[in-house]
Amino acid sequence: MPAMGDPRSFWSALWSQPAGPHSRLSRYIVANGLLYLAIGAAIYVLPAAVLMRLFFLDHLTGYEDSLARLVGVAVAILGWFYVMGGRTRADSFGLSTVVDRLLVPVLLVPLWLLGTAPPGLVLPFAILDPLLALGAYAIWRQEQVPRR
Numbered sequence: 030m031p032a033m034g035d036p037r038s039f040w041s042a043l044w045s046q047p048a049g050p051h052s053r054l055s056r057y058i059v060a061n062g063l064l065y066l067a068i069g070a071a072i073y074v075l076p077a078a079v080l081m082r083l084f085f086l087d088h089l090t091g092y093e094d095s096l097a098r099l100v101g102v103a104v105a106i107l108g109w110f111y112v113m114g115g116r117t118r119a120d121s122f123g124l125s126t127v128v129d130r131l132l133v134p135v136l137l138v139p140l141w142l143l144g145t146a147p148p149g150l151v152l153p154f155a156i157l158d159p160l161l162a163l164g165a166y167a168i169w170r171q172e173q174v175p176r177r
Contacts, residue, residue, distance in 0.1 A: 046117070053168050054123040054165060054169050054172060058114065058115030058122065059115035062109065062111025062112035069103070069108055072101025077097075080097055084097075084147065086147050087147075114126075127162045130162035137155045
C-alpha cells in the first residue's frame with residue numbers, strides 16, 4: 030500500500046471505481062461526459078474561422094475569440110466531471126445532471142433574447158442539454174421498473 034504522500038495513492042484513488050457492472054444510467058452519463066469533453070476540446074482548439082461557421086457567428090474580434098474558447102474549457106470541464114461522476118455509478122449523480130441540464134435553457138435563452146449572447150452558441154446547448162437530461166431521466170425511470 031502506497032504511503033499517504035505517495036502520488037500513486039492519489040492516482041489510484043482517482044481512477045478507482047465501485048465493484049460490479051455499470052448501470053445503464055451511469056454508462057449514459059459517462060457517454061454524455063465524453064461528448065461534452067469532445068465538444069469542449071473542439072471549441073477550444075478549432076480555428077476561429079471554423080468556430081464562426083459552426084456556431085453561425087458573424088465575427089470574432091478582440092476578446093470574443095478567447096471567450097468562445099473559454100466556453101470550450103467550461104464544457105470540457107463539465108464533461109470531465111460527468112465522466113468521473115458517472116463512474117461512481119451513483120443514481121444521485123446521474124439525477125443531479127437532469128436538474129442542472131434542465132436549467133441550461135432557463136439561463137441561456139434570456140441572454141440570447143437580450144442580444145448579449147449569439148444564438149449559434151446559445152441555442153445548441155439550450156436544446157441539447159434538456160434532451161440529454163430527459164434521456165437520463167427516461168433511463169433511470171426504466172431501470173426502476175421491476176424486471177420479471
